Amino acid sequence: MTSHDTDTSADVRTFQPLAGILAWVVPGLGHYVLGQRVRGIRIFAGMALLIFGGLFIGGVDTVDSKNDNLWFMAQACAGPVVLGVDVINQKYVKELPPADQIAWRSLGHVNSVGTLFIALAGLLNVVVILDALYPARRDERYARREGDPA
């Protein structure tokens, strides 16, 4: 193990359910509480770019549990913020009169790309959650790659 792997202390080499839950609540927070603060901030930055980038591009219409339910399954893994966006979409936007919904609806490529941004964020967060749940496995992989016993 190289000297800069300061995140491999013995206390994080076990199953970490709290870190996994926190990783879903706020992407990167699971790693942050495990002491991997730089990694947690980097994960948060990347996930924020994907989630808020998708919302910026396509608006709240990119998260739709009713009409795009398969995409929503992937998106929901990105955390409660996505569930909140879906609530706004279902309870507020879809209750508007059809003429007023036009400004809130994204169509074509804009909707597709926005949906894809948030779905990819969700799928990446599955990896992040697994990594926070089992931090030792990732550290052992590093060690093998570096040719150094864990």
Next chain:
Amino acid sequence: MTLAWIPFLQPVPELVSLWYLLCIPLVIGVAMVYKALWIPEGRSWGQQVIMMSVLMVGGLAGLAILLGAFVQIVIPRL
């Protein structure tokens, strides 16, 4: 109506014609998370993210050129 646009709630107006450029922030976001997980904390994360992003955008552009050539040149000759 552009004046009434509410960012993050309503879709960006006038973005339809430039949708393919949106792959760049998408690729950067994926690279940021992937490299944050994969490389040790002390390593040059930003440099790795830039390199991965350039490779992915280059790969996508290459695939687009290949598929475009296939559709425009090969298929009409079949």
